[in-house]
Structures are given as structure tokens and as C-alpha cells.
Amino acid sequence: MTDTRPDSVPPRRKGRKTLILAAMAVLVVAGAAGVYGIAGLQRNAGDPTCRPAVALAQQLKPLARGEVAAVTVAAEPLKLPDLAFEDGTGQPKKLSDFRGRTVLVNLWATWCVPCRKEMPALDNLQAKLGSPQFEVVAINIDTRDPAKPKKFLEDEKLTKLSFFSDASARVFQELKGVGRALGMPTSVLVDGEGCEIATIAGPAEWDSADALALVKGALAR
Numbered sequence: 001m002t003d004t005r006p007d008s009v010p011p012r013r014k015g016r017k018t019l020i021l022a023a024m025a026v027l028v029v030a031g032a033a034g035v036y037g038i039a040g041l042q043r044n045a046g047d048p049t050c051r052p053a054v055a056l057a058q059q060l061k062p063l064a065r066g067e068v069a070a071v072t073v074a075a076e077p078l079k080l081p082d083l084a085f086e087d088g089t090g091q092p093k094k095l096s097d098f099r100g101r102t103v104l105v106n107l108w109a110t111w112c113v114p115c116r117k118e119m120p121a122l123d124n125l126q127a128k129l130g131s132p133q134f135e136v137v138a139i140n141i142d143t144r145d146p147a148k149p150k151k152f153l154e155d156e157k158l159t160k161l162s163f164f165s166d167a168s169a170r171v172f173q174e175l176k177g178v179g180r181a182l183g184m185p186t187s188v189l190v191d192g193e194g195c196e197i198a199t200i201a202g203p204a205e206w207d208s209a210d211a212l213a214l215v216k217g218a219l220a221r
Contacts, residue, residue: 046076046077046078046079047077047078047079047195048077049077049079049193049195050074050077050078050079050191050193050195050196051077052191052193052195053074053077053191053193053195053196053197054074054075054076054077056191056197056218056221057073057074057075057196057197057198058073059217059221060073060197060198060214060217060218060221061073063210063213063214063217064198064214065210066208066209066210067204067205067208067209067210067211068200068204068205068208068210068211068214069210070200070201070202070204071189071198071199071200071204071214072198072199072200073197073198074195074196074197074198074199077195078178078180078195078196079193079194079195079196080095080105080175080178080180080188080190080194080195080196081095081174081175081177081178082094082095082096082194083095083105083139083166083171083174083175084166084170084171085139085164085165085166085171086164086165086166087162087163087164088150088162088163088164093164095137095190095194096194098135098137098190099192099193099194100192101132101133101134101135101192102133102134102189102190102191102192102197102215102218102219103134103135103136103137103189103190104122104125104134104135104136104137104187104188104189104190104206104215105137105139105187105188105189105190106118106122106136106137106138106139106185106186106187107138107139107141107171107172107175107181107184107185107186107187108138108139108140108141108184108185109140109141109142109149109184110140110142110148110149110152111142112184112185114184114185114202114203115184115185115203116152117203118185118203118204118206119138119152119153119156119158119161120156120158120207121204121205121206121207121208121211122136122138122161122206122207123136123158123159123160123161124160124206124207125206125207125211125212125215126160126161127160128207128212129212129215129216129219130160133219134215134219135162136161136206137162137164138161138164139164139165139166139171140163140164140165140166141165141166141167141169141171141172142165142167143167143168143169146165146167149163149165150163172184172186175188180196180199181201182201183201183202185202185203186199186200186201187199187200187204187206189214189215189218191218197218198214198218
């Protein structure tokens with residue numbers, strides 16, 4: 001018996017309608033994938049604010065030699081997370097507080113032997129080049145005894161460095177999240193916009209002629 005109801009659809013027409021709806025769904029999915037793909041490419045392109053930092057890094061590449069040969073200069077724009085920590089009085093600080101200045105962000109801990117060995121060189125770097133244009137921002141990430149790192153600096157007579165700390169060690173996780181902290185110590189040279197200029201995993205002789213030339217080169221440009 002033939003179905004004469006007004007809303008009935010012959011089997012062939014129903015199948016064609018299903019194909020059309022399926023094709024439309026594919027187009028919608030493909031369009032969404034395209035949008036997300038473009039967004040992903042835009043994210044991967046990096047922050048345009050940091051392109052000058054990459055240009056500077058490439059100019060400094062010949063200076064990454066000798067005692068700072070392990071330094072990797074920035075090849076793509078990277079704006080660092082706005083790292084949050086505390087100063088020596090317990091007041092909150094952020095990396096953005098140093099905007100307009102070139103800084104060497106260093107993560108260290110008293111349980112890290114290479115870190116302890118590196119600290120005198122960082123103190124000397126601050127003594128030689130510290131200015132309104134440049135500062136060594138050495139952030140301690142000891143998570144247990146807050147008095148221990150301060151005592152270490154006092155015992156070693158490291159008086160030029162300002163004391164900064166993050167007892168949660170979140171700064172390490174944030175730098176790790178952008179691929180800039182694989183171990184300790186870690187140092188990142190950052191421009192006045194908060195953009196990476198260069199990074200080194202491990203210690204360096206920061207008061208050596210090679211290191212001074214690298215930092216001076218960043219400041220001169």
C-alpha cells in the first residue's frame with residue numbers, strides 16, 4: 001500500500017537528503033578545522049612584539065662563544081610568562097615590573113651544586129653591569145627553609161644581587177611550560193618587552209669577558 005501522508009518522503013529522496021546533510025556536516029567540520037588551524041599557526045608565529053628581540057639575538061649570535069658558547073639565541077619570537085615571585089622583604093614582584101630594562105633571569109637553589117658555584121659570577125656581573133638599564137634577577141626556588149638561601153648569600157658575601165624568591169617553584173614550571181627550563185640552573189636574557197633574547201641551560205661564567213661582551217652587546221643595541 002502506498003503511503004499518502006503529506007510528510008512522507010520516498011526512500012530515494014530520503015537517502016539523497018541524508019547525503020546532503022552529511023556533506024554539509026563535513027563542510028562545517030572542515031571549516032572549523034580551518035579556523036582552528038589558522039589560529040594554531042597564528043599562535044605558533046609568536047608574539048610580534050618580540051620580533052625585534054629575535055633580530056637582536058641573531059646579531060648577538062657571534063658573541064655566544066667561549067664561556068657562553070652554550071647560550072642559545074632566540075630564533076623565534078617568544079614572550080615569557082609574567083613570572084611572579086617575591087623580593088627580599090616578601091613583597092610581590094613580577095617580571096613585568098622590569099619592563100624597559102634588559103634582565104638576566106636566573107633560577108637557582110641551595111640544593112643545586114652548579115647553582116651555588118655560579119652565584120659569585122652572577123654577583124660580579126651585577127656589580128659590573130648593574131644599572132637602570134640592566135639587572136640580574138636571580139630567583140631562588142628553595143621550597144623548605146626560606147632562611148637558607150639568604151644565609152648562603154651572606155656567608156658567600158654576595159652583596160650585589162637583590163634577593164628574589166619563589167617558594168612554590170612555580171617560576172620553574174612556567175619556564176618549563178615554554179621550553180626554557182629543563183634543569184637547574186637556568187638563565188634567560190630578556191629584553192625590555194619581556195621577550196627572550198637568549199637562554200642557557202646550566203651554569204656559565206657570567207663575569208667572564210665572553211659573558212660581559214654578550215650582555216653589553218644586548219645593551220648596546
